[in-house]
Amino acid sequence: MNIHEYQGKELLKQYGVTVLDGRVAWTPEEAEAAATKLSGPVYVVKSQIHAGGRGAGRFADDPNGKGGVRLARSPAEVRANAEAMIGHTLVTKQTGPAGKAVRRLYIEAGCDIARELYLSVLVDRATGFVTFVASTEGGMEIEEVAAKHPEKILRAAIDPASGISGFHGRKLAAGLGLTGKQASSFGKFVAAIYKAFLALDCAIIEINPLVVTGAGDVVALDAKVSFDDNALFRHPELEKLRDEGEEDPKELEAAKFELNYVALDGNIGCMVNGAGLAMSTMDIIKLYGMAPANFLDVGGSATKERVTAAFKIILSDPNVEGILVNIFGGIMRCDIIAEGVVSAARDVQLSVPLVVRLAGTNVELGKEILAKSGLPIVAADNLADAAEKIVKAVREAA
Ligand code: ADP
Numbered sequence: 001m002n003i004h005e006y007q008g009k010e011l012l013k014q015y016g017v018t019v020l021d022g023r024v025a026w027t028p029e030e031a032e033a034a035a036t037k038l039s040g041p042v043y044v045v046k047s048q049i050h051a052g053g054r055g056a057g058r059f060a061d062d063p064n065g066k067g068g069v070r071l072a073r074s075p076a077e078v079r080a081n082a083e084a085m086i087g088h089t090l091v092t093k094q095t096g097p098a099g100k101a102v103r104r105l106y107i108e109a110g111c112d113i114a115r116e117l118y119l120s121v122l123v124d125r126a127t128g129f130v131t132f133v134a135s136t137e138g139g140m141e142i143e144e145v146a147a148k149h150p151e152k153i154l155r156a157a158i159d160p161a162s163g164i165s166g167f168h169g170r171k172l173a174a175g176l177g178l179t180g181k182q183a184s185s186f187g188k189f190v191a192a193i194y195k196a197f198l199a200l201d202c203a204i205i206e207i208n209p210l211v212v213t214g215a216g217d218v219v220a221l222d223a224k225v226s227f228d229d230n231a232l233f234r235h236p237e238l239e240k241l242r243d244e245g246e247e248d249p250k251e252l253e254a255a256k257f258e259l260n261y262v263a264l265d266g267n268i269g270c271m272v273n274g275a276g277l278a279m280s281t282m283d284i285i286k287l288y289g290m291a292p293a294n295f296l297d298v299g300g301s302a303t304k305e306r307v308t309a310a311f312k313i314i315l316s317d318p319n320v321e322g323i324l325v326n327i328f329g330g331i332m333r334c335d336i337i338a339e340g341v342v343s344a345a346r347d348v349q350l351s352v353p354l355v356v357r358l359a360g361t362n363v364e365l366g367k368e369i370l371a372k373s374g375l376p377i378v379a380a381d382n383l384a385d386a387a388e389k390i391v392k393a394v395r396e397a398a
């Protein structure tokens with residue numbers, strides 16, 4: 001689960017991470033009032049959306065204008081900028097061409113920036129250790145730095161048995177060229193971030209940029225905080241930070257039915273049991289020349305209700321031009337699945353081609369149910385056959 005920058009900063013502050021003074025604003029009036037409470041003389045007006053690249057992004061209705069992070073010299077100027085930002089769509093490298101509507105702003109004190117650095121902490125899947133990643137190339141996209149200048153990426157892995165120690169901070173500080181007071185503030189900063197990461201069960205905390213101010217302080221200028229969904233049940237207090245407006249409505253609906261659904265941008269909706277089979281189904285659709293509209297694992301215990309819910313979610317995606325159902329009946333019998341598919345297809349008044357591939361227990365019975373349903377369901381014998389048939393059916397329907 002992702003949260004907004006201002007929410008992340010509020011949380012991090014509670015763990016001792018240094019952030020600037022700032023306030024959230026929902027209207028231009030609130031933005032102006034928020035600025036009057038900050039010390040100035042420079043104010044920063046920051047679009048709050050769940051995507052990065054806001055500074056370099058542009059508003060859809062003003063592509064040659066200023067970006068999603070703006071400096072202002074007075075509360076009146078903050079208000080003027082807020083008027084051009086709230087309710088407008090911001091397009092950044094991370095939002096995709098459709099952009100995201102800005103509904104709230106963060107009004108923050110201006111900062112005298114001497115250096116922009118990069119710092120993040122996440123679980124390194126290769127080692128299983130919580131690992132800090134740092135770089136002198138702050139403010140840039142870290143993926144780009146890693147691709148062009150891998151030598152500029154510093155790492156410090158924390159062994160869970162011994163935990164964090166001063167050594168980790170000093171190692172990174174040295175790599176970043178920080179000395180004296182800056183190095184010691186950085187060490188405290190790293191320790192505070194680590195504490196927050198563990199306590200909140202985060203997936204990632206990314207501070208880009210982490211700045212060294214003219215006075216030598218180390219401050220988080222941006223904050224991306226993302227929680228591990230599997231641990232959210234341990235943090236009911238974080239649920240109120242969720243912004244459903246930022247989440248895909250199809251994914252929200254899927255979560256209600258405990259369906260593992262991820263929206264993608266292709267045209268073939270997929271309904272599969274088992275994550276591995278779902279991945280191969282997506283691959284084979286690609287192999288036959290089209291792209292999956294989603295990843296969906298209905299799980300081993302797909303009931304009729306869940307199959308119907310899954311169908312509805314798939315069909316609520318306007319990009320879907322055909323559906324491929326690929327089920328391996330192991331614990332679940334193929335005839336049960338076939339009944340679920342038939343009843344779901346009737347319920348939702350299916351309007352796009354549907355190819356079903358069943359294999360496993362009671363497969364013959366399952367195929368018979370599909371054939372006798374009177375619905376235009378195309379049966380397939382294997383994965384390749386299924387992919388070929390759905391691609392062909394979609395092309396013919398178009
Ligand atoms: P994004 O990563 O989405 O573009 P950031 O919060 O990193 O958004 O802001 C983009 C840039 O704007 C920063 O790299 C920094 O140069 C500048 N900036 C952000 N906040 C402030 C601030 N409070 N004072 C001065 N400059 C800022």
Ligand code: MG
Nearest residue numbers: 052208209222
């Ligand atoms: Mg940033």
